[in-house]
Amino acid sequence: MPTVRINDTETMLPEGARVLEAVAHTTGRELTDTGAPADGGRLGVAVALAGEVVPRSRWSATELSDGDALEIVTAVQGG
Amino acid sequence: MTPEPTTPQHSRAVPSLQVGDYILESRLIMGTGGITDLAALEKALRTSGTTLTTVAMRRYSPETKTSVFAMLERLGIDVLPNTAGCYTVKDTVLTAELAREALETNLIKVEVIADEQTLLPDVVETLEATEQLAERGFIPMVYTSDDPAAALRLEQAGAAAVMPLGAPIGTGLGILNPHNIELICSRASVPVVLDAGIGAASEAAQAMELGCEAVLVASAVTRAQDPEAMAAAVRLAVEAGWHSRRAGRIPQRRHAVASSPMEGIINPVEDLT
Numbered sequence: 372m373p374t375v376r377i378n379d380t381e382t383m384l385p386e387g388a389r390v391l392e393a394v395a396h397t398t399g400r401e402l403t404d405t406g407a408p409a410d411g412g413r414l415g416v417a418v419a420l421a422g423e424v425v426p427r428s429r430w431s432a433t434e435l436s437d438g439d440a441l442e443i444v445t446a447v448q449g450g
Numbered sequence: 451m452t453p454e455p456t457t458p459q460h461s462r463a464v465p466s467l468q469v470g471d472y473i474l475e476s477r478l479i480m481g482t483g484g485i486t487d488l489a490a491l492e493k494a495l496r497t498s499g500t501t502l503t504t505v506a507m508r509r510y511s512p513e514t515k516t517s518v519f520a521m522l523e524r525l526g527i528d529v530l531p532n533t534a535g536c537y538t539v540k541d542t543v544l545t546a547e548l549a550r551e552a553l554e555t556n557l558i559k560v561e562v563i564a565d566e567q568t569l570l571p572d573v574v575e576t577l578e579a580t581e582q583l584a585e586r587g588f589i590p591m592v593y594t595s596d597d598p599a600a601a602l603r604l605e606q607a608g609a610a611a612v613m614p615l616g617a618p619i620g621t622g623l624g625i626l627n628p629h630n631i632e633l634i635c636s637r638a639s640v641p642v643v644l645d646a647g648i649g650a651a652s653e654a655a656q657a658m659e660l661g662c663e664a665v666l667v668a669s670a671v672t673r674a675q676d677p678e679a680m681a682a683a684v685r686l687a688v689e690a691g692w693h694s695r696r697a698g699r700i701p702q703r704r705h706a707v708a709s710s711p712m713e714g715i716i717n718p719v720e721d722l723t
Contacts, residue, residue, distance in 0.1 A: 415552050446549075
């Protein structure tokens with residue numbers, strides 16, 4: 372079971388977990404393989420792995436390993 | 451006999467503005483920070499008539515579920531993500547890439563600050579970030595100082611809009627150097643948007659009169675005692691300022707010029723001069 376840092380918090384994910392599962396875990400939303408919410412609408416979330424953006428189209432193809440650091444961000448009030 | 455209905459000589463409608471390949475329908479860009487009451491924010495945004503509104507990018511947390519993004523989507527308002535909180539080119543570019551991925555827009559408000567105390571833009575980092583973002587296909591709308599030389603450099607670096615401050619963020623001090631803002635506007639070949647410093651509606655009108663093509667307002671509305679009422683006032687002010695600019699103001703003079711005829715005055719006094 373890989374332990375990855377998601378937004379600076381150690382998180383245990385199931386074996387073989389991909390970015391897709393990490394996003395689903397963090398947002399509490401069920402996602403299709405394309406990264407879209409299963410219940411429709413837009414997720415409004417982006418992911419960086421080791422300082423590089425992982426496009427949504429790559430979420431289901433990007434497997435996570437122990438010690439990976441993920442940033443999962445969204446829009447908040449500001450400006 | 452009833453008089454013929456007259457056709458208005460000019461329309462009150464302010465035309466849309468092109469920023470890069472984006473069409474900005476309303477010339478009042480709003481911010482969403484500085485207010486905790488989301489229902490009050492929604493009212494203010496609706497009343498402002500804005501079609502483009504800023505958001506910041508931050509780590510996802512469970513509380514963000516009822517997000518401002520969902521609200522803007524529901525209101526049909528486009529999002530303008532900013533890079534607030536970034537101090538370096540690297541962070542700015544990563545934040546912009548994340549924003550594009552999350553929000554599916556090429557628009558980015560480039561905001562690279564020098565320090566927390568003044569929140570003044572770091573123009574050196576801003577210039578480099580603007581160049582990189584333009585190369586990556588973004589539409590950079592660039593927050594900068596009121597320095598006319600810097601504004602030109604940003605334009606050359608690929609800024610789709612130059613957004614000088616009137617005064618530091620959140621101060622409500624208005625336009626501290628109107629001469630510089632006017633100079634920036636007069637030389638720019640991309641739209642100039644006044645960003646930051648506005649405290650009341652009159653200053654939004656002044657920005658438009660100086661030649662700005664649009665105005666970005668956050669705190670002046672969101673921290674006003676009645677945000678919705680201030681949103682209405684600023685909306686009208688932007689419109690009024692746009693018309694005033696095109697109407698062509700009279701030159702400023704040191705001495706009075708009479709507007710009533712001097713001839714035919716009864717018992718004219720002797721010329722005392």
